[in-house]
Amino acid sequence: MKKLVNRPEDVVREELTGIALAHAGRLVVHTDPHWIARGDAPVPDKVALVSGGGSGHEPLHGGFVGPGMLDAACPGEVFTSPTPDQMLEAAKGVDGGGGVLFIVKNYTGDVMNFEMAADLAREEGITVEQVVIADDVAVEDSLYTAGRRGVGATVLAEKICGAATEEGRPLEAVAGLCHTVADQSRSMGVALTSCTTPMAGRPTFELGDDEMEVGVGIHGEPGRERRPLASARDVVETLAGAVVGDLPFGDGDRVLAFVNGMGGTPLMELYVVYAELHRFLQERGITIARNLVGSYATSLDMAGCSITLLKLDEELTRLWDAPVDTPGLRWGA
Amino acid sequence: MSAGGAGRTSEGAVDAAAVTAWLREFAADVAARRDELTELDAAIGDADHGVNMDRGMQAVMSKLPAAAIGADARAASEEAPLGPLLKTVGMTLVSTVGGAAGPLYGTLFLEMGKAAGDRAALTTAEWAEVVAAGVAGVQRRGKAEAGDKTMVDALLPVVGALRAAAQGGAETSAAARAAANAAAQGMRATVPLVARKGRASYLGERSAGHQDPGATSSWLLLEAAARVLGGGGATTGTD
Known part of the structure; x- marks a missing residue:
């Protein structure tokens, strides 16, 4: 698999060098250990939001x-x-005295590493809360699994909670809001191709030219089932059907509809998916009050997409609309 | 090894030199089997276990005092307390391995370090309790029980084997061999299991038929200890 890298083992370090140079002044990239902070951190008295995960x-x-x-x-x-x-x-660096909220995607390693970090931070006198996002309906949530994976809802939680911290809300309230977003979001994805990690150099899993993996995870984890490749309309029926049925979303609901690209699918196709999703939801009396279409939670070069729905109320809608000024999402600023 | 001294009871007692040699052996094994561990992980996880463990153990090697790695290791570290050494190993693994293996192996060594404390050498019975404390830490961190298809399946039998050997008055070398054999058995027993923790649990029934990569690296750890502590008679990783 062709990759634009120098040495595979240097990818993350060199990526961070690029981020630091591209966003100088807005972001500060720390290298020992690696963490990225907003340029004006710590913001006095504001609750600090910290997240993270694999690159x-x-x-x-x-x-x-x-x-x-x-x-x-x-x-x-x-x-x-x-x-x-x-x-x-990161927690020590951005805590402005209002405490720190860790937003964690539900993967065994992430949860354990963030828990250890929270223990260490509390020993140093920092108030830390942790909310785990687990929105992937492809995974059976039971006592016998690691639970549902955290995927698209993470982006929505980071945006909405970030707006709440800017309003000066206390840590407990921001953590509660994060739980609300997590509870009211559901996602499911499909892969048309595998991803290829720079170190492995070959696809993580094999998928035939005429196949798709329904319910795939963002690391190339297998999904619910492998099926023959289908049209955008059929794929949306499958993904949105599972998402809508799970919460469930129903007639009269207002939602934020998020069509997320996995990294290797053009925006053109994501808009085709969005059009199908719009039709699908309209038929069920569900109104798309806000939307996000693009590649925001990717899986390297995987082709495919995920659909996330968040049930909106007035407060969530207002916090979604609030100004945001980051390299990946920017409006009103 | 010098004769006498508090806490020194038998040939092959576990001291800083032995722990250092053990870690060096484990690091070499992980490097040699990096791709094998990664392939086991690719089958039921996310294909990074070998790479991550190798990165962590290389970091551990670079952190260990140079004198302790050299030829005169025993003389240099004869009286060194085990607690700080094991804690350094744990913190290094926690901060370099990542994934789930980082906190789990890190916690194993951190808790072993807490249990070992200031002691410079451990009898077989003391070693058994130090290892037991480490394994208990792993279970607390990962919330895994026996039969969940995790490293705990290789490590729990080790605790039993070490305690039984100590109660039977076994030399450290014989206890370490019994522990490695117990780990090997536990590791092989993960093959038919359905995973209930970690990324492999997403596969459900499809995880059966594969040997757990974490149990495999745990067996390597105990096998390295058996070789360093003089037990001989290696078990094999796959059959």
């Missing part, structure tokens, strides 16, 4: 650092959780 999902999370969203992001190696020393340094 390879850009712009998640580093591209969402800035006013109105995250205060810091901790990038791990490719598809590998960041380590507690990163989150500890």
Whole structure:
């Protein structure tokens, strides 16, 4: 698989060098250990939002650092959780006295590393809360699995909670809001091709030219089932059907509809998916009050997309509309 | 090894020199089997276990005091307390491995370090309790039980084997061999299991038929200890 890299083992470090140069002044990139902070952190008295995860999902999370969203992001190696020393340094660096909220995607490694970091930060006198996002309906949520994966809802939680921190809300309220977003969001994705990590150099899984993996995870984890490749309309029926049925979303609901590209699918196709999603929801009496279409939580070069729905109320809508000024999301600023 | 001294009871007691040699052996094994561990992980996880463990153990090697790695290791570290050494190993793994293996192996060594404290050498019975404390830490961090198809399946039998060996008055070398054999058995027993923790659990029934990569690296860790502590008679990783 062709990659624009120098040495595969240097990818994350060199990516961070590029981010630091491209967003100088807006972002500060720390290198020992790796964490990205907004240029004006710490913001006095404001609750600080810190997230992170494996690299390879850009712009998640580093591209969402800035006013109105995250205060810091901790990038791990490719598809590998960041380590507690990163989150500890980030928490110490961005805590303006209002405490720190960790927003964590539900993967075994991420949850354990953030828990260790929270323990270490509390030992240093920092108030830390942690909310785990687990919105992927492709995974059976039971006592016998690691639980649902965190995917698209993470972007929405970071945006909405970031707006709430800018309003000066206290840590407990921001954590509660984050739980609300997590509880009211559901997602599911499909892969048309595998991704290829720079270190492995070959596809993570095999998928025939005429096949798709329904319910795929953002690291190329297998999904619910493998099926023959279908039309955009059929794919939306499958993904949106599973998402709508799970919460459930129903007649009269107002939602934020998020069509997310996995990294290797053109925006053109994402808009085709959005048009189908719009029709699908309209038929069920569900109104798209807000939308987001683009590649925001990616899986390296994987072709495919995910659909996330968030049930909106007035407060969530207002916080979504609030100004945001980050490399990955920007409006009103 | 010098004769006498508090806490020194038998040939092969576990001291800083032995722990250092053990870690060096484990690091070499992980490097040699990096691709094998990664392939096991590719089958049921996310194909990074070998790479991550190798990165972590290389970092551990660079952090260990140079004198302790040299030829005169025993003389240099004869009286060194085990607690700080094991804690350094744990913190290094926590901050370099990432994934789930980082906090789990990191916690194993951090808790072993807490249990070992200021002691410079451990008897077989003391070593068994130090290892037990580490394994208990792994279970707390990962919330895994026996049979969940994780590293705990290789590590829990180790605790039993070490305690039994110590109660039977075994030399450290024999206890370490029994521990490695127990780990090997536990590792092989993960093959038919359906994973209930970690990324492999997303596969459900499809995770059966594969050996757990974390249990495999845990077996490597105990096998390295058996070789360094003089037990001989290596078990094999796959069959």
